[in-house]
Amino acid sequence: VLIVGAGLSGLSLARSLASRGVPFKLFDAWPESRRPGYSLTLHPASLSPLLETLRAEPATFRASVAVAGTGNLGGIVDALTGEPVGSATGGVPGSFRANRFRLREWLREGVEVRFDHKLVGLEAAGRFTSGGVIAKFENGESVEGCLLVGADGVHSTVRNIVFPTVRPSILSTVVYNGQRRIPRPGFDSNLGPHFYSHTYIIGLCGRGGASVLSVGINDISAERVDLSWTYSRPAQEGDDALHRPTRGIGEAREIPNALWEELSALGPLRPPFDAVADPELARGDRINHWLMRSVRISREELAERAAGNAPVVLVGDAAHAMPIFRGEGGNHALLDGVELADAIAQHGAGSDALRVFYERATPRWEVSI
Ligand SMILES: Cc1cc2nc3c(=O)[nH]c(=O)nc-3n(C[C@H](O)[C@H](O)[C@H](O)COP(=O)(O)OP(=O)(O)OC[C@H]3O[C@@H](n4cnc5c(N)ncnc54)[C@H](O)[C@@H]3O)c2cc1C
Structure with missing residues (x-):
């Protein structure tokens, strides 16, 4: 099994x-030194099957990957008054925030990743009785397998090759994310108490609560705290200086002045939201304009491609990218891996396994997309 991503x-x-005991080869385009720097909410429904499959103990797992040792999630609050208005997990008990880098390191244990292998092409192979696939990499290597798994994320090369007409839709939502590093002593005496032992809180502000400012701790050490904040709201019809659906990839770091004006107009907000929305402080942050992409491919189309002699299957964001707001994309990605391995172990690495996998997984994806 060739896994790309x-x-x-x-x-x-x-x-x-x-x-x-199923043999595989796992490739990634990036060098090993690349460090994912965000945190994400994990839910028990997706974690339990993974931990059961790997015979891992939930409490030990959580202690290894959780942000700040607990990953406790705060609630949704009115950022103007500080009043609680809901649960950040949709009421799912046991959900917590994981540091994305530590999660990757935990998942990598005992697995060989062939880094610096960017997939650029696919070909049908004839060596195996059921056919097979040859993966071609930018570094000139070609590798043959009986099945290829496109696990290469929202901008999937595998999807672009296999489903050339599928393009992610860009949603009418304004999203800006900022990353801020604060010395630990300053955090403890200033912002820290307003997190109330939580690592992630969501504040509703402005426009009848339609604007949302979430603040999370990505990582914490004795020296420093890495914070991440996200400002989002529905795009306005007509001219909206903050909604730039056609911007190029290289333009994500170009921040319109309208963002500073809008953040100023949100206040006066309660801590810690006031600190992240303060334009004077936010101007020093590493800010990106995020486009919310969504990918939906019908089960029939997926199954058709999986049935050929050179079977290819998509998992994770490659198959079903979704906006970040419900905190589900990564959870689906983890579950996809477990369910596809189940199907391959039971039916072999061919089209039968892929049909079984898609029958099980696509209804789950549909709900979230
Ligand atoms: C800031 C942020 C916050 C998020 N919060 C949450 C959350 O709270 N809860 C949640 O469930 N989800 C969350 N998500 C979504 C979640 O991170 C994604 O859904 C998840 O990472 C998708 O996993 P994946 O394996 O499909 O893709 P990725 O994790 O994106 O992995 C794809 C891999 O493929 C590699 N690759 C790409 N192209 C190629 C190629 N041509 N050849 C070889 N390798 C390639 C990439 O280098 C990458 O390592 C968040 C995402 C972001 C960005």
């Missing part, structure tokens, strides 16, 4: 296949 879905699949 060593993100959450690719690593979950690799670990799950390894636990069942």
